Amino acid sequence: MASLIACPHCGPRPKEEFTVRGDAGINRPAPDAGKDAWYAYVYLRDNPRGRHKEHWHHTSGCRRWLVVERDTMTHAVYSAVDAAVTGETV
Amino acid sequence: MADFSLLHRAALAGAKSGSFGPTQADGGITLEALPEGHVLQVLASPDAGDLAASIASVSDGSVYAVRAVGPGQWFVVGDAGLSASEFAKTQAALSGRASIADQTHGRIRIGISGAGGEAVLAKGTAVDMHPDQFPVGRSTMTLIGHITAMITRTAADRFEILVLRGFAESLWDELIEMGLEFGVDARTAP
Numbered sequence: 696m697a698s699l700i701a702c703p704h705c706g707p708r709p710k711e712e713f714t715v716r717g718d719a720g721i722n723r724p725a726p727d728a729g730k731d732a733w734y735a736y737v738y739l740r741d742n743p744r745g746r747h748k749e750h751w752h753h754t755s756g757c758r759r760w761l762v763v764e765r766d767t768m769t770h771a772v773y774s775a776v777d778a779a780v781t782g783e784t785v
Numbered sequence: 786m787a788d789f790s791l792l793h794r795a796a797l798a799g800a801k802s803g804s805f806g807p808t809q810a811d812g813g814i815t816l817e818a819l820p821e822g823h824v825l826q827v828l829a830s831p832d833a834g835d836l837a838a839s840i841a842s843v844s845d846g847s848v849y850a851v852r853a854v855g856p857g858q859w860f861v862v863g864d865a866g867l868s869a870s871e872f873a874k875t876q877a878a879l880s881g882r883a884s885i886a887d888q889t890h891g892r893i894r895i896g897i898s899g900a901g902g903e904a905v906l907a908k909g910t911a912v913d914m915h916p917d918q919f920p921v922g923r924s925t926m927t928l929i930g931h932i933t934a935m936i937t938r939t940a941a942d943r944f945e946i947l948v949l950r951g952f953a954e955s956l957w958d959e960l961i962e963m964g965l966e967f968g969v970d971a972r973t974a975p
């Protein structure tokens with residue numbers, strides 16, 4: 696497992712301090728985007744093998760949302776940046 | 786204004802106290818329930834800029850009164866209680882730039898001192914407690930076992946822990962247990 700996440704605010708911390716929200720690449724559709732777009736947004740997820748960007752919340756630390764890029768196969772962590780810095784909406 | 790006055794009960798008044806483990810020549814570990822004076826949570830507005838100096842001005846001026854939690858978030862702690870008008874004054878001082886929530890009722894400070902303090906905390910948290918990595922004056926929010934708490938180093942061999950009131954006694958018991966090898970003097974009365 697990706698045991699240590701290098702929080703940009705707190706330094707390296709064990710995964711137990713975090714809550715994973717999932718895929719960081721999904722954008723909320725417009726309110727009138729239609730049933731299919733909303734169904735996909737709410738329910739459909741890829742199950743990628745390899746590099747993947749996810750939202751992680753540093754629940755037991757600074758309580759900031761981060762975008763963590765990790766490898767789903769090797770669990771190597773490539774980066775962890777504050778979600779506000781990357782312009783993500785959380 | 787409250788219709789009746791609330792009765793303040795210290796969170797750790799009924800917790801274990803006394804000596805635990807072997808008596809050590811160096812005095813071992815001392816745990817102290819610190820005064821439940823005030824704990825203020827400060828949250829900066831998104832466009833507030835650098836608030837460091839302003840936040841120090843609403844503290845009681847003691848050295849480690851202001852403790853950074855994360856970007857734009859601080860705790861301000863002190864031994865003396867704040868009256869409603871004093872609290873209103875702190876809110877006014879940062880008005881428009883930060884909001885202040887009174888957390889005095891919600892968070893408890895525990896002091897842990899002695900040469901083994903660093904080793905005791907290292908049993909519970911993954912934060913590197915070595916002075917090079919966690920020098921005097923540093924604060925951080927982390928897990929101690931399964932309990933979220935803030936650790937502040939106030940001297941080479943002295944720390945303060947800020948923990949949610951409802952978890953304070955559990956953490957207190959765990960600190961006694963983790964400190965057993967060093968000998969623990971647990972003092973619940975501030």
Ligand SMILES: [Zn+2]
Nearest residue numbers: 702705753757
């Ligand atoms: Zn963090």
